[in-house]
Amino acid sequence: xxxxxADSGRRxxxxxxxxxxxxxxxxxxxxxxxxxxxxxxxxxAANLLNVLRQASLVFLIASGLTxxxxxxxxxxxxxxxxxxxxxxxxxxxxxxxxVLLGVAIGFGCGAGIGLCNGLMVTWLRIPPFIATYGMLWVxxxxxxxYMAGDTIHGFPPGLRALGSGHLFGVPVPIYLxxxxxxxxxxxxxxxxxxxxxYAIGANMExxxxxxxxxxxxxxxxxxxxxxxxxxxxxxxxARLNSAEADIGESLTLPPIAAAxxxxxxxxxxxxxxxxxxxxxxxxxxxxNGMNLLAVNANWQPLVTGVIVLIAVWxxxxxxxxxxxxx
Amino acid sequence: xxxxxxxxxxxxxAAHFAAIPGVGYILAAMLAGFSLVSPGFGTWANFSxxxxxxxxxxxxxxxxxxxxxxxxxxxxxxxxLGLCGVVLAMVLVDGRGVGLGLAAAxxxxxxxxxxxxxxxxxxxxxxxxxxxxxLGVAQGxxxxxxxxxxVVGIGDALPALYASTWLGVPFSIVVAAAAYxxxxxxxxxxxxxxxxxxxGGNRDALVLAGVRxxxxxxxxxxxxxxxxxxxxxxxxxxxNAGHPIAAIGMEFDAIAAVIVGGxxxxxGNGWLPGTLLGALTVxxxxxxxxxxxxxxxxxxxxxxVLVIVALLVDSMRGRS
Amino acid sequence: xxxxxxxxxxxxxxxxxxxTAPAWGDGEKIALFTKNQTNPYFQSVRVAAENAAKxxxxxxxxxxxxxxxxxxxxxSQIEDAITKHPDAIVFIPVDFKxxxxxxxxxxxxxxxxxxxxxxxxxxxxxxxxxxxxYNLGLSTARYLLKRMNGEGNVIILEGVRGAITxxxxxxxxxxxxxxxxKVKLLASQPANYQRLQALQVTENLLQSYPKIDGILAAxxxxxxxxxxxxxxxxxxxxxxxxxATKEGVEAVKAGKLLATGDYNGYLQGCIGTMAAIRYLRKLxxxxxxxxxxxxxxxxxxxxxxxxxxxxxxxxxEDVVKR
Numbered sequence: 006x007x008x009x010x011a012d013s014g015r016r017x018x019x020x021x022x023x024x025x026x027x028x029x030x031x032x033x034x035x036x037x038x039x040x041x042x043x044x045x046x047x048x049x050a051a052n053l054l055n056v057l058r059q060a061s062l063v064f065l066i067a068s069g070l071t072x073x074x075x076x077x078x079x080x081x082x083x084x085x086x087x088x089x090x091x092x093x094x095x096x097x098x099x100x101x102x103x104v105l106l107g108v109a110i111g112f113g114c115g116a117g118i119g120l121c122n123g124l125m126v127t128w129l130r131i132p133p134f135i136a137t138y139g140m141l142w143v144x145x146x147x148x149x150x151y152m153a154g155d156t157i158h159g160f161p162p163g164l165r166a167l168g169s170g171h172l173f174g175v176p177v178p179i180y181l182x183x184x185x186x187x188x189x190x191x192x193x194x195x196x197x198x199x200x201x202x203y204a205i206g207a208n209m210e211x212x213x214x215x216x217x218x219x220x221x222x223x224x225x226x227x228x229x230x231x232x233x234x235x236x237x238x239x240x241x242x243a244r245l246n247s248a249e250a251d252i253g254e255s256l257t258l259p260p261i262a263a264a265x266x267x268x269x270x271x272x273x274x275x276x277x278x279x280x281x282x283x284x285x286x287x288x289x290x291x292x293n294g295m296n297l298l299a300v301n302a303n304w305q306p307l308v309t310g311v312i313v314l315i316a317v318w319x320x321x322x323x324x325x326x327x328x329x330x331x
Numbered sequence: 332x333x334x335x336x337x338x339x340x341x342x343x344x345a346a347h348f349a350a351i352p353g354v355g356y357i358l359a360a361m362l363a364g365f366s367l368v369s370p371g372f373g374t375w376a377n378f379s380x381x382x383x384x385x386x387x388x389x390x391x392x393x394x395x396x397x398x399x400x401x402x403x404x405x406x407x408x409x410x411x412l413g414l415c416g417v418v419l420a421m422v423l424v425d426g427r428g429v430g431l432g433l434a435a436a437x438x439x440x441x442x443x444x445x446x447x448x449x450x451x452x453x454x455x456x457x458x459x460x461x462x463x464x465x466l467g468v469a470q471g472x473x474x475x476x477x478x479x480x481x482v483v484g485i486g487d488a489l490p491a492l493y494a495s496t497w498l499g500v501p502f503s504i505v506v507a508a509a510a511y512x513x514x515x516x517x518x519x520x521x522x523x524x525x526x527x528x529x530x531g532g533n534r535d536a537l538v539l540a541g542v543r544x545x546x547x548x549x550x551x552x553x554x555x556x557x558x559x560x561x562x563x564x565x566x567x568x569x570x571n572a573g574h575p576i577a578a579i580g581m582e583f584d585a586i587a588a589v590i591v592g593g594x595x596x597x598x599g600n601g602w603l604p605g606t607l608l609g610a611l612t613v614x615x616x617x618x619x620x621x622x623x624x625x626x627x628x629x630x631x632x633x634x635x636v637l638v639i640v641a642l643l644v645d646s647m648r649g650r651s
Numbered sequence: 652x653x654x655x656x657x658x659x660x661x662x663x664x665x666x667x668x669x670x671t672a673p674a675w676g677d678g679e680k681i682a683l684f685t686k687n688q689t690n691p692y693f694q695s696v697r698v699a700a701e702n703a704a705k706x707x708x709x710x711x712x713x714x715x716x717x718x719x720x721x722x723x724x725x726x727s728q729i730e731d732a733i734t735k736h737p738d739a740i741v742f743i744p745v746d747f748k749x750x751x752x753x754x755x756x757x758x759x760x761x762x763x764x765x766x767x768x769x770x771x772x773x774x775x776x777x778x779x780x781x782x783x784x785y786n787l788g789l790s791t792a793r794y795l796l797k798r799m800n801g802e803g804n805v806i807i808l809e810g811v812r813g814a815i816t817x818x819x820x821x822x823x824x825x826x827x828x829x830x831x832x833k834v835k836l837l838a839s840q841p842a843n844y845q846r847l848q849a850l851q852v853t854e855n856l857l858q859s860y861p862k863i864d865g866i867l868a869a870x871x872x873x874x875x876x877x878x879x880x881x882x883x884x885x886x887x888x889x890x891x892x893x894x895a896t897k898e899g900v901e902a903v904k905a906g907k908l909l910a911t912g913d914y915n916g917y918l919q920g921c922i923g924t925m926a927a928i929r930y931l932r933k934l935x936x937x938x939x940x941x942x943x944x945x946x947x948x949x950x951x952x953x954x955x956x957x958x959x960x961x962x963x964x965x966x967x968e969d970v971v972k973r
Contacts, residue, residue: 044859051884052858059851079459131642135590138583139639142717146632154694158875158898169883245846246879247898249872251689251719252847262463271457296855302841303474303812310467314450317460325455371734380734384727479812481748483772490752569726570749574813577722577749617717617724621731627688627715634717 024327025268025320029283032316036290044297052293054176060289061182062240064282067260067267068189069119069233071281072226074264075193075206077273078133080227082122083234083260085144088253090114090238092148095157095248104163108239115235116228118144123227127220141257148250158247168243178240182282185233189278202226206273262309263288266316287312352593352605353644357637358612365619372622379501385614386507387412387569387578390562391585392592392606393514394555399586399594400601401530401548403451403458405555409581410469411443413574415563417473420573423485429492429564437560443469444556448549466582473575482573493568503565510561511607518603527551532600588613591641612637678709679931681924682737684728686745687719690844690872691896692916693743696768698959699920700741706964707928712737722749729753733760739927742776743768747815763930767923768916769815777930779939780923784816786944787893787912788823788869794910794946795865795891796831803864806856807839808849808877810869817844820869820893837863842873849876857884868892871899871911878907895947900956903949910948913955918942921964922971929967940971 041048066083073080094111098104118140125136170177193199201222204212213219242248267284269276291312295305366373391408398405415436422432443465450461497505518524526547529537537544567573590596591612592605616637620630683700685693697713704711714732716724725745732740733756740762744750747769754774757764766776795805807824810817821839828836837860842849849868857863857880866881866888868874874892881888892899893912902908919942926936947955 046859049858052855055854055858059854125639129643130646131639132590132596134596135587135638135642138587139635139637139642142635142638143632144635146628146630146635149631149688150626150628152689154688154691154697156691156898159901165882169879241847244879244883245850245876247846247875249689249846251687251845254719255845255847258463265460265463271459292851293855296840296852297859299838299840301475303479304471306467306474307471308467310464310469310471313460313467314456314464317456317464318450318454321455374734377731377734380727380730384730387723477813481746481813483748483751566723569752570722570746571752572746572749574722574746574749577746580718580721581723617727618731621714621728622734624712624735627713627717631688631717 025323026277026280026283028319028323029266029268029280029287029316032319033283033286033290036287036294040290040294040297044294046297047294052297054179056286056289056293057179057182058176059293060282060285061176061178062237062244063259063263063288064182064285065178065185065237065240066234066256067263067281067285068185068278069226069230070260071264071267071269071276071278072189072193072202073133073230074261074269074271075202075273075276076223076226077206077209077271078126078223078226079137079261079271080119080122080230081134081137081257081261082118082140082144083230084253084256085141085148086115086118086231086234086253087238087241087256088250089118089144089148089151090235091242091252092152092157092248092250094235094239095160095242098160098164098242099157102161104161104167107164107242108236111239111242112232112235115238116232118234119228119231120224122231123224126227127223145250145253148253152248152250154250156247156249160242160246164243165246166243168240168245178244181236181240186278186282193278198222198225203274206275208274259288260285262313266313268320284316287316352602352608353641353648354591354593354605354608354612356644357641358608358615361612361615361619365615365623369619369622372619377618377622379504381611381614381618382504382507383501384618385610386503387562387565388581388584388588388613389507389607389610390510390558390565391555391581392588392610393510393603394551394558395582395585396514396589396592396594396601396603396606397518397527397551398458398555399589399596400527401551402596403551404462404586404596405447405552406459406462406582407443407447407465407469408462408555408559408585409578409583410466410473410576411440411556411559412562412566412578412581413576414443414469414473415440415560416567416577417477417482417573417575419489419563419567420482420485421476423489423567424482426486429488432489433560433564436563437557440556440558440560440563441553442556443559444553445549447556448552451552452545452548470576470579477573477575479575481570483571485567485571485573489564489568490571493565503569506561506565510558511603515603518601523547523550528601584613585610587638591638593645609641612641678704678707679738679928680735681709681711681739681741681927682714682732682735683711683741683920683924684714684725684732685743686716686725688715689719691898692894692914695896695916695959696743696920696923699917699962699964700924702962703921703924703964704928707925709924709928711741711924716745720745722746725750726753729756733757733762736760737762738931739763739765741765741767741923741927742771744771746813748772763927765923765927765930767919772815778926778936779941780919780926781940782914782919782942783944784819784893784914785823785826787914788820789827790823790944790946791891791893791910791912792824792827792867793830794948795867795889796827796834798889798909799831799834799865801831802833804835804837804860804862805865805867806837806853806860806863808852808866808868808873809839809841810844810873812841814844817869824867824869834865842868842876844870844872846872846876846879849873850880853877853880854884857881857886863888866890870894871896871902871908874899874908874911875902878902895955897956897958900947900952903947903952904956906949910946913942913945913947915942917959917962918965918970922967925964925967937971 098107267280592609
């Protein structure tokens with residue numbers, strides 16, 4: 006793997022991160038300006054909160070995924086993870102009426118799946134792409150069998166509050182998003198765990214040689230990715246008020262796209278959670294805008310694809326400029 | 332002088348047979364197991380089916396091997412196949428011949444392949460992202476020009492070609508086999524092939540030897556697009572229609588077939604016969620499970636287990 | 652159906668001849684093709700087919716693509732199924748146009764085909780059993796528009812663009828709209844028959860349009876998604892959908908969904924399988940069995956809210972009046 010800007014063992018300088026973030030925020034503001042001009046329904050508090058709420062669901066999954074990508078890995082099983090965790094949590098809630106139990110089970114199931122992924126990568130030494138891709142199929146198989154074509158619906162109103170409820174006029178998922186953004190940023194920037202994760206991504210051998218417990222940290226990031234998928238499952242459950250086996254179908258690539266648009270590098274060692282948040286918002290803005298403007302849905306994959314390319318290209322160019330200056 | 336070193340360094344295709352990868356054992360075990368349990372499995376007709384069913388996957392997995400050997404990835408190949416298929420169908424519906432339709436499909440595929448190459452090599456965009464972007468573009472284009480519907484009325488020429496047999500062998504298998512021989516020759520008996528090997532592990536040597544590295548690198552992606560065009564011929568013939576998103580997801584199957592066959596991301600070494608084994612293994616598994624009427628959810632899980640176990644076997648034998 | 656004694660003797664003779672122990676599975680082998688494992692609608696079809704086969708002493712083998720709605724996979728499964736020589740095939744095409752070669756393969760193998768649910772665009776079928784998507788769309792939309800007293804704003808949530816069910820239902824919706832000229836169609840957007848997509852599309856449309864009085868959803872899952880969006884935004888509108896899945900009927904019971912068109916997957920599975928077995932037994936089978944378009948609302952949902960596991964197939968003669 007190529008070495009990133011940093012010395013091995015230290016994560017990239019703050020200013021490079023800030024620069025790429027600044028470009029992204031600029032992109033968001035530009036998109037918003039265009040949409041506001043094109044549609045009068047866009048720039049209302051209700052719609053903006055909608056966009057943030059939709060983005061927060063993607064962000065919850067993408068945040069854990071960012072940690073995995075920071076180590077030069079990938080987790081393709083997050084979508085299927087969300088589906089199975091949601092279905093199990095739904096069963097628990099329906100059976101006992103306790104939302105808390107459902108949250109615990111969803112979270113636990115997600116983390117457990119993450120641990121399996123981690124062990125396959127660290128202990129069985131299966132490449133992350135294959136390990137998580139295989140896990141995706143296995144999880145789908147289990148979910149299809151478990152649900153047997155049925156849906157679980159009809160939950161206590163307390164659950165719905167998590168997904169569709171408001172606190173002081175702001176939807177609850179947005180609070181969750183901000184909370185995990187804060188927690189995640191603290192984790193990656195200000196703890197040794199975080200620094201070690203960046204180091205592993207930048208140069209795994211060097212990290213190992215300098216004493217970092219690489220396996221333990223890798224297991225950790227996969228567990229976190231799984232746990233966040235489990236949490237997202239609960240929020241999806243709360244929003245949809247039902248559990249189906251195919252919830253995860255469309256959740257495999259968008260979180261990865263969000264992290265990548267946000268500046269996380271697949272080679273590892275580069276990326277921030279704030280960037281992932283902005284990436285999630287950009288993705289959601291595009292879809293929201295297309296709905297508001299009644300653009301033919303057939304265009305959505307095309308527009309999304311182009312946005313991904315532009316975002317990453319801008320990122321690369323700014324990084325090259327930063328390197329040239331350094 | 333450096334160049335001859337590169338040529339020498341490439342591993343011989345027969346070398347790996349000495350240590351058969353996990354997939355070889357798994358394939359053998361499945362063939363034996365399925366034949367024992369189900370009489371309908373071990374017949375020529377069924378093997379012919381497996382060949383036909385695996386042919387499009389092989390067409391995609393062959394260039395994917397080169398791409399992965401270059402430490403890259405092509406996520407767009409399924410979407411491009413769909414787009415090429417739709418273009419082919421539209422040309423046929425317009426009353427033109429299969430030759431023109433194929434040319435159009437190949438042109439579209441090649442164009443996307445070149446774009447992928449340009450993004451990866453020229454703009455230095457990581458392959459995962461670049462091809463994720465072109466996946467969206469290809470899928471979007473296909474959906475827009477068809478409004479999400481199948482394109483039918485392609486006439487009789489292509490279906491007849493698809494159904495034709497050559498010395499008793501179905502057309503799909505002939506095309507796939509021909510493609511395999513071409514890629515095998517390219518990789519193991521041409522200078523280009525040696526460069527592809529070096530792209531993955533030893534790029535600097537190529538640069539030092541004065542080889543036009545970027546051209547080789549772009550060519551690897553261009554081959555992917557081209558093969559998507561060839562695959563479109565088979566898929567459209569099979570469905571007697573062009574469908575914009577029928578092939579979405581095949582890219583992951585192709586990547587899995589390549590990796591299960593022994594090529595790895597990290598070290599850029601590759602084994603083309605392994606890709607053939609990998610594609611056949613996937614085809615045999617799916618066919619066997621259907622013939623055995625295994626419940627569908629178990630089929631889904633088995634595919635995941637296959638992929639993991641294949642790599643696990645290799646990992647335990649120290650190949651990873 | 653048949654006289655019991657002869658039945659047993661025939662079965663025993665066959666069983667002895669094959670050297671295996673007689674079991675109810677020694678009857679006809681029917682291969683059933685459905686689109687995916689996740690949509691409850693197809694589960695209804697499968698449960699019903701199992702039920703009908705059991706009643707008539709036959710067996711059903713299921714073929715479902717591992718990738719939902721995958722055309723190449725269904726094509727491969729057809730080839731694999733043919734090598735096992737089922738006596739008949741009950742077939743729901745993943746794509747009504749692209750699967751025509753699949754039906755032709757079945758024809759070439761000499762296996763009789765009963766086409767249910769989505770009318771396939773070619774090939775020879777013994778019979779088509781299904782509901783009338785166009786009339787379902789028409790009746791359900793008329794129900795909503797009448798309840799709106801013929802005025803107000805509506806939005807349409809479309810299903811998968813390329814699916815024949817969607818094409819026909821949209822035709823029905825739009826025809827109904829022409830009958831109520833004072834009703835304004837604000838937007839018609841696809842949500843691909845998916846709940847989450849319908850939720851987000853509806854949410855976004857609620858922002859664009861401050862006054863939405865009615866929502867026409869092409870299937871129950873999207874109708875549920877729309878209802879969630881409305882409740883989340885604290886807005887009210889009348890929602891109708893089509894399929895009459897258990898969840899949809901419960902929503903009608905609870906007063907959240909105004910009405911749902913009865914697509915009746917269970918009945919299609921029953922009658923389709925019965926038709927296949929009857930054909931094999933040389934009993935008369937009509938070329939087409941199309942169920943009348945019924946709209947389930949708060950007055951007539953009884954009997955439709957049972958779990959599939961508790962239902963049994965009706966008698967052929969009660970349903971097919973010919």
